[in-house]
């Protein structure tokens with residue numbers, strides 16, 4: 321990814337989002353809500369379990385492993401922190417949820433990125449935001 | 459929704475002058491606001507139906523106008539009303555008519571998105587932070603609808619054997635239609651080479667895969683089927699409607715990324731085809747909500763116009779242009795005619811079924827399938843002559 325100088329684009333910070341970002345910054349690890357009753361993992365954070373409707377959950381660390389579902393390259397700049405070209409990817413974590421993120425090194429088509437194993441790496445943005453990104457693990 | 463077969467018909471369609479307003483807005487004018495465009499379209503739809511507004515007893519307004527104010531502007535006191543997007547307006551009108559809540563329903567839509575610079579991308583796009591959607595992904599640089607479809611299409615290419623050049627058939631076919639449509643904004647024909655030579659916006663999508671942004675309005679008049687026959691010799695029957703929603707994993711784009719909407723489309727296909735004894739070979743013209751070209755190959759596979767993984771070959775060999783096996787978005791759609799968020803497609807469905815499309819008319823057009831597969835909802839209508 322290009323060097324970041326501008327502010328990280330705004331995060332949606334609803335009532336349930338804060339622990340996600342706090343853990344990322346304090347522990348350098350991604351935590352997600354895990355249902356205390358049925359064990360389903362949840363992303364984005366929310367008030368109830370989508371599987372069993374239980375309100376009880378715990379923030380637990382995820383393994384950081386996943387599979388790359390898709391990737392694109394932006395050729396147009398929309399945000400000061402993201403000069404073009406830059407990549408955006410979709411990753412399915414081993415725990416189940418799907419995340420939108422970036423690959424730390426821009427992928428090339430001949431790497432056949434789709435289906436490859438990736439591993440999470442927390443990156444410090446210029447403004448101090450700890451952002452979860454990924455790199456190839458295989 | 460089995461009870462909604464042939465309960466209502468479209469007796470009038472109307473729209474504003476998209477081409478003239480396109481030029482005026484580009485010259486810095488603001489010809490109308492959302493309400494003005496909608497009112498202009500309603501005038502034309504009532505004239506097309508040959509009825510006065512006092513015969514209207516139901517009203518549905520599009521998402522860009524407030525229901526009460528819109529009704530005030532056009533002077534309509536009604537016994538039933540609602541607000542909905544294009545495809546759901548038609549479904550709601552059928553439900554209101556079936557229930558007896560209304561028997562002549564006006565559907566009105568106006569949008570000044572170009573002249574006021576509505577943002578469909580960016581962190582605050584369309585109030586997106588309230589309902590998450592792609593705005594949730596802004597910290598990673600994903601803030602545009604186009605990027606969602608690019609993510610979806612890249613995976614679809616890999617799994618379904620479609621190439622970027624195959625996708626070009628959508629933009630090329632729709633420009634062929636718009637080149638024969640005096641109401642279309644972009645009318646210059648393009649070739650596959652022109653398509654491939656255009657710049658990427660979010661790779662793998664290129665310039666011609668993206669819809670226009672323009673001002674305008676659309677209105678439809680829908681009446682109970684028996685009454686419609688009395689009111690108009692050109693009534694077009696709403697043969698069937700179907701809907702299925704995929705909401706789980708919406709923010710993470712799961713229904714689009716891994717399922718390509720297919721389970722929803724297949725459930726809808728069962729509602730609109732299976733139960734009425736029709737199948738895709740009975741459809742003469744397909745109209746697909748095309749904020750991006752990508753919707754078309756997904757619909758071809760999802761609704762059974764070709765097998766899973768065969769949409770690339772279908773577009774290449776059988777064709778979706780005016781002379782193809784399945785003419786699709788014959789007016790030019792959102793890519794080339796006008797971006798009326800699905801509303802202009804309803805007009806084209808009606809005109810093709812009436813046989814009023816001039817140089818782009820598909821011969822012996824008896825049934826037109828419109829489908830809108832966006833934001834997790836698959837919704838389809840079959841219009842019949």
Ligand SMILES: [Zn+2]
Nearest residue numbers: 355358369372
């Ligand atoms: Zn649970």
